[in-house]
Amino acid sequence: MSWKYYRPVRVSPGAACDIILRPVVTEKSVRGSEFNQVTFRVPVSATKPVIRAAVEQLFEVKVRSVNTVRRKGKVKRFRGRTGRQADYKKAIVCLEDGHFIDIATGI
Numbered sequence: 315m316s317w318k319y320y321r322p323v324r325v326s327p328g329a330a331c332d333i334i335l336r337p338v339v340t341e342k343s344v345r346g347s348e349f350n351q352v353t354f355r356v357p358v359s360a361t362k363p364v365i366r367a368a369v370e371q372l373f374e375v376k377v378r379s380v381n382t383v384r385r386k387g388k389v390k391r392f393r394g395r396t397g398r399q400a401d402y403k404k405a406i407v408c409l410e411d412g413h414f415i416d417i418a419t420g421i
Contacts, residue, residue: 325368329368330371333357340353350413353405356404360405377408
């Protein structure tokens with residue numbers, strides 16, 4: 315199914331900033347930029363339509379698709395004490411041809 319059959323989601327500018335927490339800059343995510351993909355860290359409660367609306371509003375681009383990956387927090391030990399890393403969600407956003415987001419500008 316295409317996205318045009320779904321009801322459009324509206325996101326306020328303040329909420330859009332709360333949905334897109336930060337870009338993920340790793341070797342794998344930078345390789346995705348060759349295919350018009352950008353990776354962001356988002357809250358675990360964020361849905362694909364909300365992520366799509368937030369990216370389109372913040373960066374003024376057209377989004378083709380959104381894929382999400384949920385990562386469970388790992389249990390780690392440090393000096394004999396156990397701790398747990400937080401769960402998080404990544405959103406891999408594929409952009410339409412001719413649109414791009416340059417996240418490497420400030421690096």
